[in-house]
Structures are given as structure tokens and as C-alpha cells.
Amino acid sequence: MDNKKLLYSECIKIYNVDEAFIDSLEDSGLVSISTDEYNERFIEVEELADLEQFMRWYYDLNINVEGIEALYHMLDRVKAMQEELDRLQNEIRFYKSL
């Protein structure tokens, strides 16, 4: 796993995003923010793709944090079901080819 981190304050600046929004994402467990011994807050670089997605939903689609939370979990399930579907299709193809 990539352990690169981005300073929370940098992240706010780069994305020009409200702190309150990221904090509420953290409260919902959608992003995790770590704190070092100097009380600096960091976001894992690995989480930025998800964060950008949440920003698009929040700012472009006007979906609130509760909605984002529900959507995120639903999409997770869709992804898992898609993987299961792919696996089953591969299995069907295998048995058909026998």
C-alpha cells in the first residue's frame, strides 16, 4: 500500500474545498485523516481519488454528505456484484466450453 500523505491544509488549498466538508466526510468514515506528533493533519494520497469523487458529488451534483455516504456504500455493493457477475460469466463460459 502507498503510504504517501498530503498535508490536510495543502489539500484544502489545492482543491479549494471547505474544511467543514472534509471534516464531515471524516465524521462519516468516508475519508481518514491522521495526525502526527506535531499535531499536523494528513490525508493518505491513496484516498484522494475517493475524495475527488465525493467533491464532484457534493459540489456538482448537490448531494449532501448523508447522500454521499449512502451512494458510496451502494456503489461498493455494485462493484462487488459486478465482480461476482464477471466471475460467474467466466464460469458459465468454462462449462459451456466443455
Add this chain to the structure above:
Amino acid sequence: MAYIDYYKILGLNRSASAEDIKKAYRKLARKLHPDLNPNDKDAQQRFQELNEANEVLSDPEKRAKYDKFGENWEHGEEYEKAQQQYRQQQQAWGDQQTGGRTFFTEGDFSEDDFSDFFRSMFGSGFSQRTQSHGTRKYKGGDYQAELHLTMRQAMQTHQQTIAVDGKNIRITIPAGVEDGQKIRLSGYGQQGVNGGPNGDLYITFLIDEDAKFKRLGDDLYMQLTINLYTAVLGGDVTVTTIDGQQLKMKVQPGTQPGTKARLKGKGFPVYKKDGQAGDLYVTLNVRIPENLTQREKELFTLLSNIGQ
């Protein structure tokens, strides 16, 4: 280039208010946004159309111009061409007359506005407006690509070069990728907006079928034909695995056609687990002798009589 009815895309009529446009856009964007429709090319296409429609109709200036030219946008393009020609002539001749301007412009838009209008409707204007109106940085769009591999290619970690947006990218494909499996290459998608990071490249692997081996997960299946005598009396046969290894396999006396033997760890490599592999299942088929000689017939008859 065909005329695009932006109102139709948003499901509105021409009298729609700015608030109606905003609401219709958000409603459709929630439905068609690529984040919410992964792998749906149709939704992606419709979302692009929706964005373009919103780009024009949510901007009062662009909307006014769009409404004015509407289906006759081609004439507008002719105007612009004529205007460009005119400007070139003016430059070439050093003519200081400005009367031409009133000839080419209609209403109250300037030359620059006019060309912006067409750019915004049919291409690059979208990003320009986004850049000038928005300050937030956005990640660029993701690319989706498919890569065909043979089963034998998929069982080895190897490198391949693929062309994306005119650039060659060298990727390492880990052994054991499955048919339909998708990997993400961060930063190889579309360029970010307002200096945001690039999008990602998603590659879906399509594994071609193999004539000899069938794959189910990490296990491989193959058929092996043995002769009647080995099936009856037992013996050793040679099995060639997918990576070309020659393995000796014991056949038990009295082996029935369709018997399955398992060769542990001789199947497909497990994805991202070095040194681990599934099993190879060998289904044994028995070849019945044909065109028997007289002597063979006599011996089979003898056996048959003994058996009865």
C-alpha cells in the same frame, strides 16, 4: 456537424427559466454522472451532451446567442468565416475603414463573442469557460481501454506497450490476471481541469480461450487420451502443462474413461501471489482400438469369453 438541441437534452422548452435549467441539469447529472454509472458508455456520452447543454444554457450570454441562431448555426459559421476573411483583407490592405464591422455584426455581439459562442457550442469553449468561471481544481476524466491477452500471456508477468492519447505507455501485467479483470493506472487519463490531477486509465483484460486448456479461477482443466491397455493395466503417461513442463503421471489399473486426476500447483498462477498456482485437472479419455488385426480380434474374443 449536426445541430444539437440543448433544450431537448435537458428535457426543457425554450421558455425555461435559469432555475429550471439548473434543476434539470442537476437531476439528469445525478442520473448520468460517470461516477454513478461505471462502465456505461451510453451514460458517459449522454453526460457529455448534458454538460455541453448546461454550459450553453446556464450562461445567459451564450444562451441568448444559441437561441438567436438555433438551427441556423451554420449560417453563423459562414458569418464567422466571412468575418475572418474580412479581417485578413483589412490587415493585408492596411485599410483603416471600420464600416465593415456594422456589416458583419448583428445585434449587440462583438466579433470575439461570436467566435466564443461557436467554440463553446462545438468544442474547446467548454474548458475555457470552466477555467475562467471556476477556481476549483478537478481531476481529468478517466479512460477505459481493453487489452486482449492469450491465456499463455496471462500466466506470465510481462510488459506491454499501449498507446493512449498518442503516448506510449509501458505497463507491467502481473501473472494470473483474469478475464474481465480491470486495473487502474493512476494519472494516465484525461488532463485535469484548472491544473487538477490527470484522470486514470482503466484497462480491462480480455483473455482469449486456449485450444488445450480451460481455466476456472486459478485451476486449469485439460483432456488427455490414453490407450486401452494403459487404462486397463495401469502405467505412466506424460502430461504437458501450460508452461511446457513434461510431467510423468501414474495411471491406476482399471482407470475408467472420464476419470479426473489432479496435479497440485500445476494450474494458473495466483494473481499477485508469487510462487502460488492453482491445480491442473486432467480428464482421462480412453481410446478404443480400431481396425483390429485378426490376432487382436481373437485375443479380445478370448478375453470376452473369459469375462463372461
